[in-house]
Amino acid sequence: MRDRQVQDILDWYDRHARDLPWRVGPSARAAGVRPDPYRVWLSEVMLQQTTVAAVKAYFERFTTLWPTVTDLARAEDGMVMGEWAGLGYYARARNLLKCARVVADEHGGRFPETREGLQALPGIGPYTAAAISAIAFDEPEVVVDGNVERVMARLFDIRTPMPAAKPEMKAAAAEMTPNHRPGCYAQAVMDLGATICTPRSPACGICPWREPCLARTAGIQAELPVKAPKKTKPTRYGYAYVARRADGAWLLERRPDSGLLGGMLGWPGSDWNEDPRAAPPIKADWHRLTEEARHTFTHFHLRLKIDVANLPPDAEPEHGTFIPRHEFRPASLPTVMRKVFDLAHGSFENVG
DNA sequence: GAGGCGTGGCA
DNA sequence: TTGCCAAGCCT
Known part of the structure; x- marks a missing residue:
């Protein structure tokens, strides 16, 4: 048979x-x-x-x-x-x-x-x-x-x-x-x-x-097959900081190798939890975007408030790395970070 | 063994 | 909008 x-x-x-x-x-x-x-x-x-x-x-x-x-x-x-x-x-x-x-x-x-x-x-x-x-x-x-x-x-x-x-x-x-x-x-x-x-x-x-x-x-x-019901996802909140230096370089950071989005580039930001504390990577004139970035991971929903700022040529952030304008590809970001960029980049003027 | 870990398409 | 789902692995 x-x-x-x-x-x-x-x-x-x-x-x-x-x-x-x-x-x-x-x-x-x-x-x-x-x-x-x-x-x-x-x-x-x-x-x-x-x-x-x-x-x-x-x-x-x-x-x-x-x-x-x-x-x-x-x-x-x-x-x-x-x-x-x-x-x-x-x-x-x-x-x-x-x-x-x-x-x-x-x-x-x-x-x-x-x-x-x-x-x-x-x-x-x-x-x-x-x-x-x-x-x-x-x-x-x-x-x-x-x-x-x-x-x-x-x-x-x-x-x-x-x-x-x-x-x-x-x-x-x-x-x-x-x-x-x-x-x-x-x-x-x-x-x-x-x-x-x-x-x-x-x-x-x-x-x-x-x-x-x-x-x-x-x-x-x-x-079939019979599966147990899924748990409902909680919602977490956080801040993301999108900063551009005068020469067009973007301030990003490499995330630690372990944990969520480990090893990927992302915008500096706060922790993601029920009540996050704002944590900008550098003192600057930050402006809050009206719209939040929304994203769903495997086990939680996320809503990110987005702050944007222009930085002077000699800016020295506490953490993060400047990626030159011509080396930055939004497609090289994990999706949640790309969503943040898509919402933020319109608020910057083009640099020749 | 159970939970952490992404994303996009579809009902 | 919400939930479910897709060729799992690691801790």
Whole structure:
């Protein structure tokens, strides 16, 4: 029975596999083309908790700037963080660089081929290690991500709430994983989860697993997997300070490596909490903008009051660094900081 | 084990 | 507007 289902989803994948920039499609794979482990790794890290649509442009940009893991290992930290800006979960970018440097310096520029070897690297956990091993090296590893959990919960009608159901999902995934074409199988299940077995309104009518799917038989496919309700997000408040020196340089600061937006550039500002204290980085004639910047993070809403100021050529702030006008790219800021800039920059006159 | 950690799209 | 969701990892 399991062999029948594996064959059915592989047949479906051979006909309907998504064409993705980092993917070697089923026909090319059958012709002997092997995926580049560097590109598989880079795409998997970018795809952690992130949509394919958001990742595509970043993947193209990164692989153009840094075609190999050795190239990436030699990049400057600030350059990589700036290129990652907007993609979110910035610890991924810091770990990406760490990982590239370990692979370049300690593994001769080649990725380990085993799940164990891969999972020892920074930013590579159980899912990513199994995925790289399966996709890049065609090892029959059990690949379990959110897609696989959803598909298995439905195929086997697993009603145990998450995250308690994880061991059952893993066992179900292990039961299904084939020794033949494991890389294609892993990508097939993820494509199925992304395009047919979707969280809401799954397209069961065109699913290659519609017959054996126990949740569909019971009519509860859209209710699975069962998840605990989310906690409501609190709102925090803060101040952001946008200052421009007379020569057009902007006063920014590099945030500490750990914590929220770690390692990213941002505007100087206060702490973000229920009752923040204003904390300008330099004595100046600050002007408060009418509009606040609003942004929502994973676990709280944020509202920032924005102060702007022009600084003299010899300004010496208590903290922060002046970024010359021609070196400053708003796109290299995390989104919340870019929102602040978008609101503030209109209040400055152009400098020739 | 639970919480921290981004962002944008969509119902 | 609000909530939910997307190929998790780290502490």
